[in-house]
Amino acid sequence: MPSRLSDAIRPHPDFTSLQELPDSYAWNHQPDYDYPSSSDDAESVPIIDLNSPNALQAIGHACKTWGVFQIINHGVPIGLFDMVESTSRTLFSLPVNQKLKAARSPDGISGYGFARISSFFSKLMWSEGFTIVGSPDEHFRQLWPHDYIHHCDVIKEYKQEMNKLAGSLMWLMLGSLGITAKQDIKWAGPKGDFNEASAALQLNYYPACPDPDRAMGLAVHTDSTLLTILYQNNTSGLQVLKEGVGWIKVPPVPDTLVINVGDLMHILSNGSFPSVLHRAMVNRTHHRLSIAYLYGPPSSVKISPHPKLVGPTQPPLYRPVTWNEYLDAKAKHFNKALSWVRVCVPLNGLVDVNEHNNGVKVG
Numbered sequence: 439m440p441s442r443l444s445d446a447i448r449p450h451p452d453f454t455s456l457q458e459l460p461d462s463y464a465w466n467h468q469p470d471y472d473y474p475s476s477s478d479d480a481e482s483v484p485i486i487d488l489n490s491p492n493a494l495q496a497i498g499h500a501c502k503t504w505g506v507f508q509i510i511n512h513g514v515p516i517g518l519f520d521m522v523e524s525t526s527r528t529l530f531s532l533p534v535n536q537k538l539k540a541a542r543s544p545d546g547i548s549g550y551g552f553a554r555i556s557s558f559f560s561k562l563m564w565s566e567g568f569t570i571v572g573s574p575d576e577h578f579r580q581l582w583p584h585d586y587i588h589h590c591d592v593i594k595e596y597k598q599e600m601n602k603l604a605g606s607l608m609w610l611m612l613g614s615l616g617i618t619a620k621q622d623i624k625w626a627g628p629k630g631d632f633n634e635a636s637a638a639l640q641l642n643y644y645p646a647c648p649d650p651d652r653a654m655g656l657a658v659h660t661d662s663t664l665l666t667i668l669y670q671n672n673t674s675g676l677q678v679l680k681e682g683v684g685w686i687k688v689p690p691v692p693d694t695l696v697i698n699v700g701d702l703m704h705i706l707s708n709g710s711f712p713s714v715l716h717r718a719m720v721n722r723t724h725h726r727l728s729i730a731y732l733y734g735p736p737s738s739v740k741i742s743p744h745p746k747l748v749g750p751t752q753p754p755l756y757r758p759v760t761w762n763e764y765l766d767a768k769a770k771h772f773n774k775a776l777s778w779v780r781v782c783v784p785l786n787g788l789v790d791v792n793e794h795n796n797g798v799k800v801g
């Protein structure tokens with residue numbers, strides 16, 4: 439692990455004052471960095487209409503082959519995206535010293551700071567983040583002592599909408615694997631609405647960058663979630679790695695949300711769904727904003743390969759793990775966290791789709 443200042447004492451830069459890319463932000467992108475590079479007419483991440491009668495099958499196929507898909511007709515009021523974007527933009531435009539009043543504490547989860555995965559890389563990422571777990575009230579009062587209520591309301595409404603959507607997506611993703619009954623997932627609750635689920639909202643801001651080809655917005659990673667719902671503003675930057683194809687750009691499409699399969703869904707699906715490797719690149723002239731709703735099980739629930747997906751020829755590939763235990767493992771082992779939960783080497787030619795990802799260089 440690189441030895442450098444911890445997040446707690448590293449001063450946060452004022453990106454707007456940097457006219458050149460400091461060496462600490464210059465990633466030594468290898469020639470194989472884009473390998474196998476995607477051509478302009480490469481495949482694109484499927485867009486699925488949630489109102490279509492084929493949505494379930496299309497989602498199952500996308501989850502198995504990509505670990506990511508995009509959705510339209512998701513039912514989230516479109517005006518809400520403008521509102522949450524406006525709150526995020528207002529937040530990141532505050533002076534650095536003001537933002538630091540709501541800094542994430544060294545052992546905390548919520549607040550303003552660098553990407554949590556920064557410590558695994560020797561170079562810094564060209565981005566700022568703000569994580570909201572639970573209520574935004576306390577941190578938002580620190581940012582806007584006289585004007586926080588409106589921003590809190592926007593975030594609360596957004597989280598509610600995301601929670602509803604995430605519950606529906608859970609049934610679609612699980613349904614495609616034949617897991618359809620409320621009793622199949624006890625923690626979905628008596629109404630099957632996943633009422634007790636946990637979530638974090640991550641606001642990501644990527645300022646315009648003087649040397650985007652040498653910089654990195656958010657380094658390659660998988661999400662530790664069951665699923666992630668990602669909204670991106672109108673600037674490109676997101677890329678996903680498709681096995682056997684390469685890095686695929688996911689340009690923003692108006693009113694469309696990107697859904698990532700996360701590591702816990704990979705475990706729950708007993709390896710059927712790969713958790714998608716992805717990264718965010720930056721732009722010379724435009725800043726970029728993304729809002730990730732990171733969705734997981736209630737804190738006391740252990741996630742393990744679903745009994746319906748386990749049998750004599752399909753041994754469970756992972757042992758049970760809570761989200762917190764997994765996040766701790768991710769904080770320690772980063773891209774090796776899945777191997778840490780792994781129980782057995784695949785037998786009879788069974789291959790875990792995420793095994794292919796282990797060779798990806800992260801630093």
Ligand SMILES: C=C1C[C@]23C[C@@]1(O)CC[C@H]2[C@@]12CCC[C@@](C)(C(=O)O1)[C@H]2[C@@H]3C(=O)O
Nearest residue numbers: 553554555569638640659661662663732768
């Ligand atoms: C619930 C969480 C997932 C996350 C760590 C966190 O506690 C809150 C932030 C999340 C995030 C967002 C950016 C990418 C990521 C890898 C990171 O560094 O922080 C994810 C974490 C994750 O999915 O492991």
Ligand SMILES: O=C(O)CCC(=O)C(=O)O
Nearest residue numbers: 640642661676718728730
């Ligand atoms: O900014 C993006 O497009 C990606 C963000 C992301 O991967 C995350 O927040 O986990």
Ligand SMILES: [Fe+2]
Nearest residue numbers: 659660661716
């Ligand atoms: Fe992510």
